Amino acid sequence: MVGKREHETHPPQAGPAPAGKAAGEVRTLADIARLAGVSTGTVSRALAGKSLVNVETRERIRAIARQYGFRPNQMASRLRSRRTGVIGVVIPLGHEKRQHISDPFFLTLLGHLADELTESGYDLMLSRAIPDGTSDWLERITGSGMVDGVIVVGQSDQFDVIERVAASYRPMVVWGHSRPGQTHCVVGTDNEAGGRIAARHLIDTGARRLVFLGDTSGIEIAMRFRGAAEEAQAARIPLSHLSAGLAGGDMEPGIRSVLSEMDMGIDGIVAATDLIAMSALRTLHEIGRGVPDQVQIIGFDDLPLAAQTMPPLTTIRQEIAAGAKAMVERLRARIEGEGANSLVMAPQLVRRASTRT
Known part of the structure; x- marks a missing residue:
């Protein structure tokens, strides 16, 4: 039955090689199948990481393959299937060209993606794309013939480009913000809700003059600002906006200037990212403003x-590890021609010492 997991009876865990079958003589899938007591097809699917094979059987087959030093001819298999075994992971930096892959958020998400892709039997090809006024940066990757599918980390200001490519290229999943009716498959956080939660927490803990730190050119941060602004407006609390960039130390002079010169009545900061919040924390320490006694601050990402x-940073948590897993699962489904819907994850408030209780 299509979609049914495979459960096959099998003998006990394989031990030493049977007589006449030395380790070096285990050369084919049929050899592994004989040792595992399953079909050759089950061995093929297990070694390819297919979810149709239940976890216990898959791990047992892999253990046998390791025990006998079995290495399938991956090149021949890929030629037959017209697959490369490679997933392209691209980070578009249309609105913040100075940002680097070494950004802590990228490193965290990429680490989880690499683990998930490796477990699924894929290699990863990483690319940092700076559109610079061109709109074919994504087509160059999807049309290269070098990848079986593409993961896009962030939409930047390239939402329309991603939409256009998704109309004709299905094996693609994007980390970002989901709009009603969009074509491309997205996994990400409800950013607007996260902004509302952040502002509400500051207001509930006594903040009465807020500032939002973050460049709203990209859709995700724009939605965080929108949520924070709506919450502040509903509470009749003023909220200012400083368009702090994301590029490491380059943001600190601007943050230092605005926090030094703005009315000292500012007592709550909603930072668009944890990295921005950390820079603000350092700046507040340098100018002698106590956190959280004089100024409370909340980040975004965890x-x-x-x-x-x-002090440890209060923040809005994005489920980065779960999101990476969901992206790879959806991409694998799309590679196999199956459907896969977008996933919008709920943000969570993580209370630490940079805000009052």
Whole structure:
């Protein structure tokens, strides 16, 4: 039956090689199938990481293959299937050209994606795209013949380009914001809800003059600002906006200037990312403003570094590991010609010491 997981009876865990079958003589899928007590097709699917084979059987077959040093002829298999075994992962930087792959958010998400892709039997080809006024950066990747599918990390200001390519290229999944009726498959957080939660938390803990730090040229941060602004307006709390960039230390002079010169009544900061929040924390320390007693600050992402700042950073959590897993699952389905819908994950408030209780 299509879609049914395979459950086959099998003998106990394989031990030493049977008589007449030395380790070096286990050369084919049929040899592995004989040892595992399953069909050759099940071995093929298990070694390819197919979910149709249940986890216990898949892991047992892989253990046998490792025990006998079995290496399938991947090149021949890929030629037969017209697959490359490679997934392209591209980061478009249309609105923030100075940002680097070494950005902590990218590194965190890429680490989880690499783990998921490797477990699924794929290699990863990483690319940082700076559109610079051109609109074919994504088609150059999808049409290269070098990849079986593409993961796009962030939409930047390239939403329309991604939409156009998605209309004719199905094996693609994007980390980002989901709009009603869009074509491309997205996995990401409800950014507008996250912005509302961040502003509401500051207001509930006594903040009365807010500032949002972040460049809203990209859709994800624009939606975080929109949510924060709506929440502040509903509470009749003023909210200013500083378009702080995302490019490491380049943002700090602007943050230092605005936090030094703005009315000292500013007592709550909604940062578009944890990285921006960390720069603001450092700047506030340098200019002698206490956190959270004088100024409260909340970030967005919940990167591993967020718990290590002084004070530890209150933030809005994106489920990055779960999101990476969902992206790879959806991409695999699309590669196989199956349907896969977008996933919008709920943001969560993580309370730490940079805001009051």
